Amino acid sequence: ALTVLTGFTGLVYEVTWQKYLATLLGSHSEATAAVLALFLGGLSLGYALFGRATAWLLIRARERGKPPRLLAFYAAIEGAIGVYALLFPTLYGGVQELSLVLPVFESGTGFFFDVLLSAVLIAPPSILMGGTIPILTLVLSESLDTATRVHAWVYGFNTVGAFAGALLGGFFLIPALGLDKVSYSMGCINICAALVFLILDRTTVQTVSGAEDEPEAVPGARVPGYFVLIAVAALSGFAMMTIQTVLNRIGGLAFGASIFTFAMVVAVFVFSIAVGSLVVSFLPRISSRTIVATQWSLVLFVVLLYGLIPNAPYYAHVARSLFQPTDAAFYSYQFFSFLGLLAVLIIPIGLSGALLPLLFHHLRQTVGDLGTTAGSLYSWNTAGSLLGALLGGYALLFFFDLHVVFRIALGALVLCAGLLTVLLLPISRFAALVLVVIPACAGIWSLPEWDPERLDSGLFRTRQATALSYSGADAFFGNRMRRIIFHRDGPSTTATVREGRKNDERPGFSLSTNGKPDGSLVGDYPTMALAALFPALLAEETRRSFVIGYGTGVTAGELAALGEMQEVHVAEISQAVMDAAPYFEVGNQAPLASPKVIIHRSDAYRSLLRAEGLYDIIVSEPSNPWVSGVEMLFSREFLGAAKDKLTPGGVYAQWFHLYEVDNEALELVLRTYLSVFDQVSLWFTMQADLVIMGIQDSDRALDVEAMRTRFQRPDLQAGFERVGIDNLAAVFAHEIIPLGVLNALDLEGPVQTLRHPRLSHLAAKAFFRGKQATLPEVVRPESVRVGLKNSLLRKLVEGKPLPPVVLGVAATENCRFDRGNTCATFIAKWMHEHPFSGQLARVLSKLRKNPRVASELRGDFIESLVVFYNAEQKRMRLEPAPLAKTLNKTRRYLKNFNLVVPFERRALDRIWRACDTPPCEEPRLNLEARIGPLDLSPPRLPNS
Numbered sequence: 010a011l012t013v014l015t016g017f018t019g020l021v022y023e024v025t026w027q028k029y030l031a032t033l034l035g036s037h038s039e040a041t042a043a044v045l046a047l048f049l050g051g052l053s054l055g056y057a058l059f060g061r062a063t064a065w066l067l068i069r070a071r072e073r074g075k076p077p078r079l080l081a082f083y084a085a086i087e088g089a090i091g092v093y094a095l096l097f098p099t100l101y102g103g104v105q106e107l108s109l110v111l112p113v114f115e116s117g118t119g120f121f122f123d124v125l126l127s128a129v130l131i132a133p134p135s136i137l138m139g140g141t142i143p144i145l146t147l148v149l150s151e152s153l154d155t156a157t158r159v160h161a162w163v164y165g166f167n168t169v170g171a172f173a174g175a176l177l178g179g180f181f182l183i184p185a186l187g188l189d190k191v192s193y194s195m196g197c198i199n200i201c202a203a204l205v206f207l208i209l210d211r212t213t214v215q216t217v218s219g220a221e222d223e224p225e226a227v228p229g230a231r232v233p234g235y236f237v238l239i240a241v242a243a244l245s246g247f248a249m250m251t252i253q254t255v256l257n258r259i260g261g262l263a264f265g266a267s268i269f270t271f272a273m274v275v276a277v278f279v280f281s282i283a284v285g286s287l288v289v290s291f292l293p294r295i296s297s298r299t300i301v302a303t304q305w306s307l308v309l310f311v312v313l314l315y316g317l318i319p320n321a322p323y324y325a326h327v328a329r330s331l332f333q334p335t336d337a338a339f340y341s342y343q344f345f346s347f348l349g350l351l352a353v354l355i356i357p358i359g360l361s362g363a364l365l366p367l368l369f370h371h372l373r374q375t376v377g378d379l380g381t382t383a384g385s386l387y388s389w390n391t392a393g394s395l396l397g398a399l400l401g402g403y404a405l406l407f408f409f410d411l412h413v414v415f416r417i418a419l420g421a422l423v424l425c426a427g428l429l430t431v432l433l434l435p436i437s438r439f440a441a442l443v444l445v446v447i448p449a450c451a452g453i454w455s456l457p458e459w460d461p462e463r464l465d466s467g468l469f470r471t472r473q474a475t476a477l478s479y480s481g482a483d484a485f486f487g488n489r490m491r492r493i494i495f496h497r498d499g500p501s502t503t504a505t506v507r508e509g510r511k512n513d514e515r516p517g518f519s520l521s522t523n524g525k526p527d528g529s530l531v532g533d534y535p536t537m538a539l540a541a542l543f544p545a546l547l548a549e550e551t552r553r554s555f556v557i558g559y560g561t562g563v564t565a566g567e568l569a570a571l572g573e574m575q576e577v578h579v580a581e582i583s584q585a586v587m588d589a590a591p592y593f594e595v596g597n598q599a600p601l602a603s604p605k606v607i608i609h610r611s612d613a614y615r616s617l618l619r620a621e622g623l624y625d626i627i628v629s630e631p632s633n634p635w636v637s638g639v640e641m642l643f644s645r646e647f648l649g650a651a652k653d654k655l656t657p658g659g660v661y662a663q664w665f666h667l668y669e670v671d672n673e674a675l676e677l678v679l680r681t682y683l684s685v686f687d688q689v690s691l692w693f694t695m696q697a698d699l700v701i702m703g704i705q706d707s708d709r710a711l712d713v714e715a716m717r718t719r720f721q722r723p724d725l726q727a728g729f730e731r732v733g734i735d736n737l738a739a740v741f742a743h744e745i746i747p748l749g750v751l752n753a754l755d756l757e758g759p760v761q762t763l764r765h766p767r768l769s770h771l772a773a774k775a776f777f778r779g780k781q782a783t784l785p786e787v788v789r790p791e792s793v794r795v796g797l798k799n800s801l802l803r804k805l806v807e808g809k810p811l812p813p814v815v816l817g818v819a820a821t822e823n824c825r826f827d828r829g830n831t832c833a834t835f836i837a838k839w840m841h842e843h844p845f846s847g848q849l850a851r852v853l854s855k856l857r858k859n860p861r862v863a864s865e866l867r868g869d870f871i872e873s874l875v876v877f878y879n880a881e882q883k884r885m886r887l888e889p890a891p892l893a894k895t896l897n898k899t900r901r902y903l904k905n906f907n908l909v910v911p912f913e914r915r916a917l918d919r920i921w922r923a924c925d926t927p928p929c930e931e932p933r934l935n936l937e938a939r940i941g942p943l944d945l946s947p948p949r950l951p952n953s
Contacts, residue, residue, distance in 0.1 A: 010204050012145065012163055015087065016170025017177075018195040019138050022094070022277065023048050024178035024272065025191050026131050029101055031638055032614070032763045033108060034123045041074040044131065047124065050395040051132045052387070054318045059086075060385060063144055074903050080146055080210035086140045088203035090790055093134045096195030098189040098764070101948045104130055108615070141167060143387070159553015162290045168283035168362070172276050179272025180343070189763030196376045215445045219537045224381070226258035234432045238368050239389045241425045243303075246393025248421035249361045251401025252311065255415045256354075259318055262503065262524040263325040264346060267635050267773040285362025289370075297433035303360055304426040308449065310357035311419055311648060312456075317353065318415075319459045320482040322468040322524065324349070334778045342777065365390055371433075396754040397595045403500045407584070410498040412459040423449045456514055461496040462486065465505040466525040470669075472779050494518075495592055499585030514731075515596030520561050521588060528561040530596040535732040536694040537563035537630065539743070540664050543692055543700055544626045545571060546740065547710050549658025553622065554578070557613040557629040557642065562590055566598030567731075572724045578624075580616035614647055623656045634674065635772035643678055646763045646786050647902035648685040648703070658709050660702055661686070667697040667782045671775035675782040678766055681760040683751055691746040696827035697781060699745070707748050713804040733825065738805060740833075742819040746787060747799035747908065753791045787913075788940040789907055796908030803909060811910065813843055817852045817908070824856045829865030830905045832856065837874035838865065838910040875890075877902055880919075894934065895924040899936065918943035 027044045028629050063079060070077035132142055145163045181192050250475035253274070289295070303720055317324075328349055332342040365386055365774045372386070427446040431438050438445070477485045495506035502522050512531050519529035530749040541564045545551050551573045556565050559581035568577045577600070587608065590601060600606045609616045613629070629651070633644045641647060642663075651661050665678060678701070682689045686703030688710065693699055714729055719725055720737050734740055761768045775782075787796060790871045797803060806815060820835035834857075839849050857866050864870070890898075898920050906912055921933050921943060937943060 011205060012141075012166045013170035013173075014198060014202055015141060016089065016137075016167035017174040018090075018170075018198050020171040020275070021169075021175030021178040021182060021191065022134065022196050023659075024175060024275075025188055025195075027166040027185065027271075028183060028188055028396075028766060029130075030127050032641060033101075033105055033127065034612070039687045040070040044127070046091060047128050047395075048135050050391065051135020052139040054388070055136040058136065058387070060143040062140075063595045078210055080206050083140060083144045084203045084206035084210060086137050086203075087199050087206060088143075089199075090134050090137045090602050091196040091199030091203060092151050093137070094192050094199060097130070097192045097196075097890075101130060106320075113365045114143040115633045118382045124663075139387070139391075143187075158710075166283070166287075168279050168286060170282060172280040175272055175276040175279055176347075179268055179275075182702065184767055184770035185412075187762075189764050212906040214263075226530060235372070237428050237432045238372065239385065241428050242386050243393035243423045244363065244394075244421045244428075245361065245364055246390040246395075247401070248393075248418040249358070250397025250424070251393040251405075251414060251418035251421075253412050254398060254402030255418070257402075257496070257782070257929035258503065258523075259321055259464070260350075260409055262464050263321040265525070265635065265773075265776065266523045266637050267776070268637050268769050269343055269773055271637060272352060273343065277347065277350045277354050278358055280351065281358035282362030284355060285359035285364075286366050288359070288368040294372050296369060298373070300364075301426070301429050301433050302366060303363055304422070304429050307357055307360040307364075308419070308422050308426050310360065311422060312453070314353065314357055315412075315415060315419065315456055318412075319463045322466050323482040323485055324473055326468040327474075327478060329469065329472055330478055334472050334780070336778065337772065339774050339777050355846060376514050379636050400467060406498055406500040409458075409901070410496075411503070411643065412456075416453050416456065419453050420450055423453065449601045461493055461505060465493070465496065465503060465521055465524050466761075467521060469524065470779075495589050497585040497588050499583055499588075502583035502585045504583060504585035505590045506589045509933070518596070520585065520586070520593070522586065522632065523636070525632065525636070528563070528591060530561060530563070533561075533695075534563060534596075536664065536698045537561060538567050538728065538732050539692075539694040540564050540630060540662055540700050541567040541626075541627050542725070542732075543743070544628065544662040544702060545658035545725060545728075546716055547702065548625045548656075548660045548702070549706070549709050549715075550625045550656065552576075553624045553655070554626040554628065555617065555620065556580070557617075557627070558592060558631055559586055559608065561593045562597040562600045562631055563593075564598040564630060565606055566603075567728050568626065568628070569600050569603040570598045570724060570728060574605055574724070577603070578609060578616075578620065579606060580613040582610070582612045584610060614641060617647075617654055618650050620654060623659070624654055625659045627651050627655060627661045629660070629661070631664070633666065633669065633772065633776070634678075634768045635669075635776040637769065640761065640768040640772070641763065643681060643768055644685055644761050644763050644766070645681050648682060650701065650849055652705070653683055655705050657705055658712070659705050660929070662700050663704045664694075665699045665701055667699065667784075669779055670772055670782045670901050671778070671780060672782050674768060674775050676756055676758065676785065677761055677771065679751060679785070680739050680756050680758055683756065684760050687752075688748045689751050690744060690748045691751075691784070692743045693745050693826065693828065694743070704748060710748060711799060711804065713801060716801075734822075736818065737816050738802065739822045741800075741802040741805055742822040744801050745784065747796050747801065749795040749799050750792050750908065751785070751786055753789070753795050754785050754787065756785065769930050783904075786903060786906075786940060787908055788903060790914070793908065793911050793914075797911070800909050810842070812840070813846060813848060814840060816910075821852065821856065822860055823904075824862050824866075827859070827861045829862035831863040831907055832862055833871055833874060834905045834907045834910060837905075838878065840871060841875045841878040873898075873901060874905055877905075880913035890920070890923045892924055892928050895920055895929065898931065903940075914943060 023044060026048070030044055033215060062082075063077075066077045066079060066082060104126055115457060141163075178191070182194075186194065194711070198914050202769045220537040254634060257271060257274050260274045264270045264273075292299070325346070328346055329342065332345070357776065363554040399400055401418060405417065409417075424445060427441055427449075430436060431441045461480070466486070475485075477488055487891055492508045493505055494508050495504070498506050503524070505521040507519050507521065509517040509519050509529065510531060515530045515534070517529065519533075520527050536562065541554075541556075551568075551571050554568045554574060556568065556579045559565060559579050565577050565579050568574055579600075587610065588787050594601055618628075630644055631639045634643060648661070651772045655661060665675075667675070679689070682701060682703060688707040690710075691699055691703065692702065709715070717737060720729075726735075729735070729740065757766060759765070787793070800816065800818065802811070806812065811819070816835050816839040820832050820839070822833035823829075823835065836849070836853060839846065843849060853866065857863050899917065902917050902920075921929065921936075926934075933943070
């Protein structure tokens with residue numbers, strides 16, 4: 010049980026450290042590579058050090074004629090791990106401060122120094138964890154005959170605990186407790202385990218490995234084939250860690266690159282390794298042929314796996330289509346996906362897990378010292394794993410795509426099998442090389458490349474079965490192809506450029522990262538352009554700007570096109586995205602050709618913290634928050650850093666979306682913004698795309714005359730015209746929630762922080778459901794008062810009622826971007842005030858031609874909204890209504906409510922007065938608890 014428990018804490022530490030280092034290094038992929046490398050490197054050094062330490066303790070104990078007290082030694086190690094875990098959050102804070110004062114290095118050199126900083130944090134506990142297997146193998150082995158079984162047992166059950174830690178840490182512990190509390194909790198577990206081992210040391214008579222009949226220890230270097238076995242252990246570690254990092258990326262392409270995918274792949278690996286090790290413990294006899302056959306079987310199954318990988322997104326889609334998009338089905342789907350991965354990987358990964366126990370069995374009779382034997386094997390295997398994490402998981406991807414890196418790992422496995430064949434079977438080196446190794450390597454390099462059309466298809470967003478979902482991968486993909494003109498696997502990102510539909514102004518190129526569409530020059534142009542233009546209109550000056558995420562380059566291009574702009578700094582972490590950038594120069598104002606644009610190949614957090622000077626505009630366009638590593642850009646710490654880098658009249662703008670997210674995640678984001686910025690406003694760019702703007706100076710951000718002057722600048726006008734906006738009223742029609750309104754809402758709850766990340770967990774679950782979030786209700790009287798006062802559209806008409814021309818512009822702008830409900834509200838307001846307007850009829854007829862909003866513009870629907878502007882009873886003529894009808898009207902009132910043209914509150918009161926039966930009393934009280942009393946006088950318009 011203690012062995013399982015220590016394995017559990019070890020993987021929880023690994024998952025937790027990965028989240029810590031993602032903040033320190035600024036990259037999920039770099040953090041994963043660094044954690045794997047340092048964790049495994051520390052284990053390697055620990056295996057070696059503690060293998061030798063146990064041998065020294067045994068010699069000393071024999072010389073003194075006393076038991077070696079290895080359990081007490083191991084208790085001290087567990088206790089030290091626990092104490093370090095309790096100190097880790099404090100140590101991390103110090104290292105993070107140190108990282109910010111160090112000079113900035115480019116690419117590979119920078120990553121090297123990042124790894125050194127990370128080593129300061131996680132190398133010490135990792136080395137201590139390396140004592141588990143060599144010490145417990147020695148303590149629990151009664152004789153050499155049982156050593157192989159005990160060793161496999163220790164390794165296997167320790168890995169079972171690690172499997173549980175990987176799942177529980179990623180899925181539950183971190184979202185529930187936060188990083189610091191998880192570290193404290195695991196530290197307490199280690200300290201408790203240390204106390205138990207100390208008690209066992211005092212109550213157990215320790216005899217180690219049948220010392221009386223143990224053969225004289227022989228130095229490993231003098232054992233025939235010792236260096237070959239060490240080389241096999243190292244090569245195997247390199248190959249399997251490289252394969253794991255590649256499969257992490259494939260998992261992201263198949264299931265979506267969420268935190269759950271990473272945890273699931275790691276869990277499958279450690280569970281399969283545990284199974285392979287435990288199987289060895291039950292083998293009645295182990296021959297040399299068994300060892301060789303195991304390794305060649307591993308090669309065969311990895312080759313079969315190579316052939317399955319291109320269709321992984323299809324298989325994941327089929328699995329996803331079997332589950333309904335509900336909360337109840339989320340964990341069932343994750344478990345089913347885990348079982349599917351396990352079914353595919355358990356044999357090859359299990360075979361790899363059996364290798365070290367098999368090699369230990371071969372060496373144990375000749376080396377004699379069990380602790381040193383286990384320590385040496387695991388040390389070299391883990392050293393190879395370290396290289397696999399650094400090279401296969403990072404460095405090689407600067408030069409090769411994923412399928413090439415996978416082939417390199419496969420070649421290493423072939424070399425392992427060839428070395429074991431020569432060492433353990435009666436075959437000459439030449440014969441093995443000519444007849445086995447060379448043909449196998451040639452076969453590997455003749456394998457077909459992975460098809461990016463399939464791997465980068467982004468099927469994880471297709472939740473429902475299609476007509477061809479169950480017809481096989483070939484039939485399914487044969488009907489979905491779009492021409493890929495660029496594909497590149499980088500260390501952190503797989504980037505793909507596709508050619509799609511085009512318009513008269515620009516080609517239809519689109520960018521996908523890790524299989525997820527992240528922008529196109531046609532459909533997404535308004536969002537990417539307006540993310541730059543809205544803050545440019547509100548900011549006092551437009552001289553310096555900072556863009557987080559290059560993407561298609563549209564935002565950077567629009568900012569660089571402004572005449573006053575002097576510098577546009579862009580932080581882009583993915584080299585693959587920058588390699589794809591030239592394809593978009595034909596439609597994004599060519600930012601790469603502009604001397605104003607400065608690209609920083611680095612993460613946004615550290616680039617911003619280290620940036621010199623202040624910025625008038627900061628625009629953040631991250632990927633969706635369910636993507637691993639993105640939630641950092643929504644944290645209170647990051648927003649605080651951005652605020653500190655703004656000029657007094659500056660604006661921070663961040664893209665967010667309402668699709669594939671829920672209200673809980675949206676409100677978490679808004680609460681976090683409000684905890685940093687005193688004034689926040691929300692604007693729409695498309696039907697479900699938002700720009701959240703944090704304002705430094707609210708007075709300047711409400712100065713409509715200054716904005717009118719800026720809008721008359723030819724450069725800013727040209728930018729808005731590129732998205733079809735030619736007047737200031739149309740711009741202000743995009744404002745959904747004016748400044749100060751969110752502050753008036755009751756958005757109680759936690760905020761997103763780096764030490765307690767919640768957003769990616771919430772967003773991943775919401776992504777599974779695929780629903781659309783709704784903005785917070787702004788119907789309370791205080792919200793309406795602030796909204797009417799600060800609405801830029803109302804300030805444009807100097808606080809007077811909106812004239813028909815402005816109502817028409819606002820309605821048209823909302824309908825143009827498929828916001829049918831808001832469009833209908835403006836039409837209803839117009840119809841209420843000018844019911845016989847011929848201009849209204851013409852505008853409404855034109856807007857109804859858009860099929861995506863036609864249902865909201867039906868005559869009966871518009872008339873049902875007009876009722877909400879009639880406050881007088883004599884005009885409403887309400888008949889007694891049942892509760893169901895009253896609730897339907899209330900939902901329509903709340904869904905279509907707009908702060909610029911708010912409905913009459915008394916109209917809703919009249920509706921509920923008509924519902925006068927006893928069942929109506931409690932629902933009305935619940936409604937008033939949400940939005941305030943219904944019978945208040947309407948708020949007066951400013952200046953009216």
